[in-house]
Amino acid sequence: MGKVNFQDKFSKFDEHWTPKVIAEMNDYQFKLVKVQGEFVWHNHSDTDEVFIVIEGCLKIEFAEETIVLNAGEMYVVPKGIQHKPYADEECKVMLVEPKGVVNTGEADSDLTASNDVWI
């Protein structure tokens, strides 16, 4: 695999809430996603999940608080914790998580995306 340029990869798709795999490290994947509006409440019962904001502003709502992430900031959502990402304007995000993780976790949703689409 060659090097990956984030903005080059982001230029290849427009849809929201559909993570695209850009790299694998051991059994983990790095994914890029564009988000805007509200996602669904969900959790991942068997893994932590990393959010890194590349551009824009991402909010992650938890039961007791809301985390606000700007470009150059990251957050680790612990496994099993209910959370709902949302963004007032389009935001570009990198996710890091084990291969096979579904974006909506254990929630049943129209926003569930294929989980191994490379770009």
Added chain:
Amino acid sequence: MGKVNFQDKFSKFDEHWTPKVIAEMNDYQFKLVKVQGEFVWHNHSDTDEVFIVIEGCLKIEFAEETIVLNAGEMYVVPKGIQHKPYADEECKVMLVEPKGVVNTGEADSDLTASNDVWI
């Protein structure tokens, strides 16, 4: 753990080639490192290693080629592959790798750093 701001963390240290842990996801760690000059040839026999350039320009020399990474670019060094990172000017990098990985891999070097220092 709260959110992590990369530039805030980088402002807390000056030394080169000494990765600092900023976050854990399952049994993986995210580390920030400032690099300048030449590192040593080394490999990690049991894990891939991710380099993400936050600021500046990082070069990674391999037996047959040299990869040049600028800010907003990443590269996955496959396990077991000999490589030597270097940077003409100071460069800020994020590493992602399993907890416990030593920076110089199996090479014996004065550049070997403690591998679980948080910042």
